[in-house]
Amino acid sequence: MDQDDLLLNFAPSPSVNPRKRPIKPSSSSSNRDTHRNGAKKEQSKKRKLAPSSSHQQPRAKDHHPSKPSLTSTSSSSSSSSKPQQPFKPAHGIISNLFPSVYTRPASQPEPTSTPQTSSKPSNAPSESHDFASLGLSPLIVDHLENRMSIGSRPTSIQRVALPFLLERPDHHHHQAAAPDQRDVLIQAQTGSGKTLTFLLPILQSLLPLCEESFIDRSVGTLAIILTPTRELARQIYDVLTRLLSLSLTTKDELQQQQQDEQTSSTAVETDDTTTAQPVRRTRWMVPGLLTGGSTRNHEKQRLRKGCPILVSTPGRLLDHLQNTSSFDVGKCRWLVLDEADRLLELGFKDQLEGIVKALDGRRRLALGSAREAMLSLVEADGRGAKGKDDERLQGGIPEDQVTDSMGVKWWSKRRRSILCSATLDDQVKELAGNTLKDPLILRGGGDDDQAIISGSKLSTASSPTQGQDRPASSPPIATTNEAEKKFSVPAQLVQNYVVTPPKLRLVTLIALLRSYLSKSKEATTGGEEEEEEEDSRIIVFMSCTDSVDFHWKALGSVRMDQTDEDLQQRRQKATEKRLARVSKRCQILGDVAIQRLHGSMSQQERIDSLRAFSETKPSGGGGAVEEDEVRRGRKKASVLFCTSVASRGLDLPRVGCVIQLDSPTEGGIEEYLHRVGRTARVGKKGQSWLMLLPNEQGWIKNLESRMIIQTNTDTSSSSSSSSEQRVASIRPTSVETVLRVGFGTKNASEYQSRATQVQLCHERWVISSESRKLVASKAFLSHIRAYSTHPSSEKVWFNTRDLHLGHLAKSFALREAPKQLARSVSSKRNEKDTSRRNGNGTSKPTDPTLDDHDDDSKTKRKPDFAKGKLLSIASKVVSSSSPSVLDLKGNKGPMHGSTDKEKETEARMYAKVRALGKLSRKNGVLAAHGTDEFQIA
Numbered sequence: 054m055d056q057d058d059l060l061l062n063f064a065p066s067p068s069v070n071p072r073k074r075p076i077k078p079s080s081s082s083s084n085r086d087t088h089r090n091g092a093k094k095e096q097s098k099k100r101k102l103a104p105s106s107s108h109q110q111p112r113a114k115d116h117h118p119s120k121p122s123l124t125s126t127s128s129s130s131s132s133s134s135k136p137q138q139p140f141k142p143a144h145g146i147i148s149n150l151f152p153s154v155y156t157r158p159a160s161q162p163e164p165t166s167t168p169q170t171s172s173k174p175s176n177a178p179s180e181s182h183d184f185a186s187l188g189l190s191p192l193i194v195d196h197l198e199n200r201m202s203i204g205s206r207p208t209s210i211q212r213v214a215l216p217f218l219l220e221r222p223d224h225h226h227h228q229a230a231a232p233d234q235r236d237v238l239i240q241a242q243t244g245s246g247k248t249l250t251f252l253l254p255i256l257q258s259l260l261p262l263c264e265e266s267f268i269d270r271s272v273g274t275l276a277i278i279l280t281p282t283r284e285l286a287r288q289i290y291d292v293l294t295r296l297l298s299l300s301l302t303t304k305d306e307l308q309q310q311q312q313d314e315q316t317s318s319t320a321v322e323t324d325d326t327t328t329a330q331p332v333r334r335t336r337w338m339v340p341g342l343l344t345g346g347s348t349r350n351h352e353k354q355r356l357r358k359g360c361p362i363l364v365s366t367p368g369r370l371l372d373h374l375q376n377t378s379s380f381d382v383g384k385c386r387w388l389v390l391d392e393a394d395r396l397l398e399l400g401f402k403d404q405l406e407g408i409v410k411a412l413d414g415r416r417r418l419a420l421g422s423a424r425e426a427m428l429s430l431v432e433a434d435g436r437g438a439k440g441k442d443d444e445r446l447q448g449g450i451p452e453d454q455v456t457d458s459m460g461v462k463w464w465s466k467r468r469r470s471i472l473c474s475a476t477l478d479d480q481v482k483e484l485a486g487n488t489l490k491d492p493l494i495l496r497g498g499g500d501d502d503q504a505i506i507s508g509s510k511l512s513t514a515s516s517p518t519q520g521q522d523r524p525a526s527s528p529p530i531a532t533t534n535e536a537e538k539k540f541s542v543p544a545q546l547v548q549n550y551v552v553t554p555p556k557l558r559l560v561t562l563i564a565l566l567r568s569y570l571s572k573s574k575e576a577t578t579g580g581e582e583e584e585e586e587e588d589s590r591i592i593v594f595m596s597c598t599d600s601v602d603f604h605w606k607a608l609g610s611v612r613m614d615q616t617d618e619d620l621q622q623r624r625q626k627a628t629e630k631r632l633a634r635v636s637k638r639c640q641i642l643g644d645v646a647i648q649r650l651h652g653s654m655s656q657q658e659r660i661d662s663l664r665a666f667s668e669t670k671p672s673g674g675g676g677a678v679e680e681d682e683v684r685r686g687r688k689k690a691s692v693l694f695c696t697s698v699a700s701r702g703l704d705l706p707r708v709g710c711v712i713q714l715d716s717p718t719e720g721g722i723e724e725y726l727h728r729v730g731r732t733a734r735v736g737k738k739g740q741s742w743l744m745l746l747p748n749e750q751g752w753i754k755n756l757e758s759r760m761i762i763q764t765n766t767d768t769s770s771s772s773s774s775s776s777e778q779r780v781a782s783i784r785p786t787s788v789e790t791v792l793r794v795g796f797g798t799k800n801a802s803e804y805q806s807r808a809t810q811v812q813l814c815h816e817r818w819v820i821s822s823e824s825r826k827l828v829a830s831k832a833f834l835s836h837i838r839a840y841s842t843h844p845s846s847e848k849v850w851f852n853t854r855d856l857h858l859g860h861l862a863k864s865f866a867l868r869e870a871p872k873q874l875a876r877s878v879s880s881k882r883n884e885k886d887t888s889r890r891n892g893n894g895t896s897k898p899t900d901p902t903l904d905d906h907d908d909d910s911k912t913k914r915k916p917d918f919a920k921g922k923l924l925s926i927a928s929k930v931v932s933s934s935s936p937s938v939l940d941l942k943g944n945k946g947p948m949h950g951s952t953d954k955e956k957e958t959e960a961r962m963y964a965k966v967r968a969l970g971k972l973s974r975k976n977g978v979l980a981a982h983g984t985d986e987f988q989i990a
């Protein structure tokens with residue numbers, strides 16, 4: 054990473070030298086500080102805000118208009134002529150972020166200047182195949198190309214799977230389960246177009262029905278798609294809605310019709326049959342969405358009217374299958390389990406099996422009543438034809454002969470199931486065994502000619518159209534042996550990591566965001582490819598909802614140069630806007646929009662948030678540069694802070710960078726890959742950053758050993774290419790480099806000074822109100838809780854015992870180091886008496902990402918007692934560090950000094966956590982997250 058490339062220029066006026074940035078003297082700002090700081094602090098604040106030392110001669114680059122500014126506003130400064138002092142942290146206000154002589158720990162990698170290069174994309178659409186040749190109807194091909202801007206080229210997994218899944222007209226009336234009627238298990242890397250891989254065959258199979266005049270939506274539900282989260286369900290529903298708006302006639306057909314019309318008008322006599330075109334109706338194909346977002350009654354009404362294609366989360370679907378009698382699924386022909394491994398992780402196994410049983414049951418019932426109806430029809434027909442029919446009826450009418458009241462043989466085809474999964478572990482295999490019949494396992498590789506297709510027992514099978522020349526020895530994307538399991542990552546994804554001391558986490562995150570945003574902004578102004586500048590959206594993953602809330606609120610509120618009045622005015626303005634609930638603007642990042650997403654937000658907020666992230670428009674607000682950017686449709690940068698709820702399946706447009714502030718607490722490498730998979734999708738570029746604490750960096754080796762990249766190597770013959778595998782590497786970058794680049798300077802004292810300003814502003818923001826203290830304290834506490842839930846296999850890298858809690862508190866802008874917690878934890882380290890430890894170990898924290906699941910999700914990991922202890926300690930510490938805000942319910946109260954009350958609160962928390970533990974052991978349903986006194990983060 055060349056740091057010169059990453060200088061920031063957020064000030065609208067290029068003439069402003071940020072070195073001379075004014076410091077608005079504000080009496081109100083000193084009011085916000087604690088009294089012990091007083092006027093002395095105000096003075097030191099001014100010194101701190103002056104970013105450079107007076108004796109330093111700015112380098113040529115420093116005078117460049119793209120010199121970074123930590124504010125997005127600028128004004129002339131009366132203080133600009135003041136001599137500028139090097140930064141010296143004031144004693145008692147803020148502990149040094151940087152020791153006086155900052156030395157990189159030996160364990161930390163050296164800064165690297167390796168240029169970021171990305172390989173040829175491995176999940177891009179194929180250059181040598183098209184949808185039409187795979188058997189896709191011209192109607193759909195036309196629609197994909199002209200209406201959905203997808204193009205005509207399939208991705209690798211589409212090329213492999215569509216020939217198996219698409220029903221072609223000649224198969225329409227076949228009787229038994231032909232080879233193309235087998236169930237399918239799809240495994241492919243992130244961003245490779247799996248959604249269309251199952252939606253296109255569903256749509257194509259229903260097209261013939263569009264020619265029947267009697268078909269309307271009351272036909273019932275013919276296809277069901279199950280997803281683990283509501284967001285994913287909505288996303289698939291949106292793609293489906295766009296697919297179903299397909300035109301009834303292709304361009305060619307339209308031309309043909311026009312020609313025919315002309316011919317028929319000139320001809321004296323015409324043969325009716327030559328001009329007759331089939332009448333197609335798609336209106337009946339109404340998509341439905343069941344995620345528990347609306348009331349049950351409302352959903353029931355919609356189901357009664359009919360939803361031929363339904364997207365749902367499992368809990369809600371099972372609920373309706375059990376309780377909504379008008380829900381007609383007897384003729385269901387498709388069942389898709391998307392993100393099956395995640396469905397299982399979330400504890401939906403029983404529901405999924407329940408759904409399959411319920412669908413089988415409803416089908417049998419529907420078939421039974423159709424048989425009876427046929428029987429009564431035969432009887433009504435009189436005795437004439439009965440002799441022959443009696444014979445059939447006595448032996449039972451075969452399924453494929455049973456017609457419904459409209460004469461359609463729905464039951465001639467068995468229901469097909471498709472299971473999509475990133476992994477193929479024992480659980481997924483078991484689910485596949487219970488839900489799929491004789492499945493094919495289809496995998497999309499990185500190379501057109503290397504896609505892998507296997508039979509049910511992982512034996513090699515052939516694609517109906519392409520399989521003959523496929524090498525049997527093609528390496529699988531994920532082997533079945535757990536320990537050896539390797540995962541394919543998009544070849545073009547550039548993966549990075551930075552090892553950060555805990556107290557630098559906040560400023561490093563901000564520096565990373567600034568670096569990336571400045572880079573994409575430079576691409577905008579520097580005339581690079583259009584594609585580059587548009588990919589200026591960033592997703593930041595965090596371990597828990599409270600941490601997301603804290604970062605979103607802090608970064609969306611902290612101003613580097615504002616008075617309280619400014620803040621009041623901004624707040625007023627913001628509350629007037631509807632989207633202010635989900636979208637803020639971050640001044641430190643150059644007025645970029647920031648959103649958040651986690652499971653404790655209401656459904657509407659989650660939808661609004663995703664919409665705001667995807668559709669971010671320039672902030673307006675004037676300035677010639679900005680107007681120009683508005684006019685050119687640029688400046689669409691946006692940042693989303695989220696928990697793992699956004700890691701699976703979400704296809705958010707133009708995400709160029711993914712940052713993991715916290716490593717995943719569950720799911721390990723798979724979760725890591727799903728998170729980074731939000732970028733570098735379908736052939737696009739992307740980069741990812743993992744932030745690690747020094748004790749965590751051993752995880753990198755583990756990650757690298759489990760990832761592979763498949764690359765294409767063109768051979769001398771232009772028509773052929775071969776694929777090779779290589780190990781994926783994650784590049785280290787030192788924290789100094791990130792900070793230098795992010796804060797726009799090569800000079801150590803200057804970047805440290807700027808980083809300290811930023812940290813200080815956040816700390817001031819936190820101490821300026823009780824509610825903010827609460828937000829920060831809760832985030833800190835929840836973060837530790839979440840950290841303690843890393844599985845035992847990862848404890849070697851992620852152990853709460855290795856956390857420096859005082860420094861970690863800094864990353865939540867908590868000024869007061871929670872000394873008691875630090876002391877308690879270090880004393881526990883030395884504690885050898887395990888029996889005493891066991892005695893206290895009844896508290897059981899639950900999984901930190903629980904609230905990110907749907908309301909009907911379940912917990913699965915067993916908490917351990919040591920974490921409970923930490924929880925108890927942590928809650929005490931937070932109580933002692935901010936006495937007036939420690940009622941975690943949010944009530945300000947005199948908890949200070951009230952040990953009884955403290956114990957009472959703690960006891961209630963223990964009780965709650967124990968109850969959740971019991972519930973989880975019984976596979977109970979956890980609900981109402983975020984509304985509880987002790988929100989399980």
Ligand SMILES: Nc1ncnc2c1ncn2[C@@H]1O[C@H](COP(=O)(O)OP(=O)(O)OP(=O)(O)O)[C@@H](O)[C@H]1O
Nearest residue numbers: 178203206207208243244245246247248702704735
């Ligand atoms: N053949 C294609 N050509 C171009 N774009 C495509 C093609 N197929 C799908 N896409 C687009 O690629 C994007 C990613 O698709 P999709 O969300 O289905 O990926 P995915 O494999 O399900 O990813 P994940 O594993 O992360 O869930 C979507 O925006 C989709 O419109």
